[in-house]
Amino acid sequence: xxxxxxxxxxxxxxxxxxxxxxxxxxxxxxxxxxxxxxxxxxxxxxxxxxxxxxxxxxxxxxxxxxxxxxxxxxxxxxxxxxxxxxxxxxxxxxxxxxxxxxxxxxxxxxxxxxxxxxxxxxxxx
Amino acid sequence: xxxxxxxxxxxxxxxxxxxxxxxxxxxxxxxxxxxxxxxxxxxxxxxxxxxxxxxxxxxxxxxxxxxxxxxxxxxxxxxxxxxxxxxxxxxxxxxxxxxxxxxxxxxxxxxxxxxxxxxxxxxxxxxxxxxxxxxxxxxxx
Numbered sequence: 001x002x003x004x005x006x007x008x009x010x011x012x013x014x015x016x017x018x019x020x021x022x023x024x025x026x027x028x029x030x031x032x033x034x035x036x037x038x039x040x041x042x043x044x045x046x047x048x049x050x051x052x053x054x055x056x057x058x059x060x061x062x063x064x065x066x067x068x069x070x071x072x073x074x075x076x077x078x079x080x081x082x083x084x085x086x087x088x089x090x091x092x093x094x095x096x097x098x099x100x101x102x103x104x105x106x107x108x109x110x111x112x113x114x115x116x117x118x119x120x121x122x123x124x125x
Numbered sequence: 126x127x128x129x130x131x132x133x134x135x136x137x138x139x140x141x142x143x144x145x146x147x148x149x150x151x152x153x154x155x156x157x158x159x160x161x162x163x164x165x166x167x168x169x170x171x172x173x174x175x176x177x178x179x180x181x182x183x184x185x186x187x188x189x190x191x192x193x194x195x196x197x198x199x200x201x202x203x204x205x206x207x208x209x210x211x212x213x214x215x216x217x218x219x220x221x222x223x224x225x226x227x228x229x230x231x232x233x234x235x236x237x238x239x240x241x242x243x244x245x246x247x248x249x250x251x252x253x254x255x256x257x258x259x260x261x262x263x264x265x266x
Contacts, residue, residue: 014197014207017230022190029191057198067195 003103004123006061008054009116015053016046030056030073038080050117051110052078059088059106062123063097078108086110088121098123127232129250131166132260139173140246140263143236146175147213147243154178156188156212159234160200168208168234168248168259172200209234211246219245221256234259 018026027036031052039048056076060067067073075094079087088106090098098106102125109120146155160172174196176188188210197207210230214222219239221229229235235249235256248259 008198009201010198014194018190018194021230026190026194030194053194073191 001125002122003101003125004062004064006058006121006123007119008057008061009118010050010054010057012044012046012050012112012115012117015050015117019046019049032074032077035078047112047117051112051119054117055086055088055108055110055119055121058119058121059090059094059108059123062103062106062121063094063101065097078110101125129252129257130163130168130234130259132262133168133170133234133236133248134262134264135170135246137263137265139170142173143211143246144238144243146173147215147238150178150213151215151243154213154215155238156210158193158196158200159208159211159236160203160205161208162206163208170208172203172205173211174199207233209236211236211238213237213243214239215243219247221249221251226251226256 027049031039031049035052039045039052042048055078056073059076072092075090075092077089077091079089081087086108088108103123105124107122107124111118146157149155155175156178157173157175159170161168161170176192176196178187200207210233214237217239219237221235221237229251231251231253235251236246237249238246246261248261249256250259
């Protein structure tokens with residue numbers, strides 16, 4: 001049963017600007033080591049970072065909470081399988097909050113144009 | 126946004142909120158993000174979100190990149206676009222300093238608040254070669 005859906009879009013240029021100015025600080029605070037390693041391995045890292053940032057925001061909408069409410073960016077992790085599919089792994093307070101909402105899994109889809117990265121998340125119970 | 130607009134239109138209420146942020150931050154510099162819409166050569170400001178500065182000194186500001194990303198997401202959620210930044214010069218004029226020219230983001234709106242009682246507010250567009258002053262309009266309400 002679908003419990004909640006969330007969608008978000010991020011301008012890739014904005015992430016490019018952040019990476020250019022505060023790259024390591026931004027990456028370390030928002031992304032897990034595995035997410036960062038993947039994004040930094042592709043031709044246009046900002047595109048992948050932007051998609052994952054959008055995914056974290058989309059998942060947050062499913063959880064109906066805010067980052068300031070105790071959920072950390074790194075507690076919402078986008079995991080990429082060998083076949084290229086992506087899924088969401090929750091940690092810490094994000095996982096606990098999802099359990100309280102009756103969410104057992106979150107399906108995720110990412111896409112992007114040259115300018116915008118988008119994520120759509122569907123939380124199921 | 127790479128082509129500078131000619132004019133920035135700011136509702137008086139938004140401008141006063143920016144000035145109030147600048148005064149609250151004294152003796153430090155205030156900073157925050159500006160949102161609104163772009164129409165050919167005109168930027169129309171509708172949103173101001175104050176950010177905490179991470180700068181170690183009072184006469185400087187540094188935007189937390191995560192706070193900026195969240196503010197930009199909040200602007201999008203409210204159906205508007207990020208246009209640039211505003212910051213204050215508590216003890217100086219409302220023009221970009223040498224450090225601003227060196228460190229501020231390029232190709233976006235940069236509003237500076239300064240002058241007597243932090244009333245003066247001016248808009249600029251920074252290029253690699255320097256700052257272009259934009260026409261600043263405060264509109265009612």
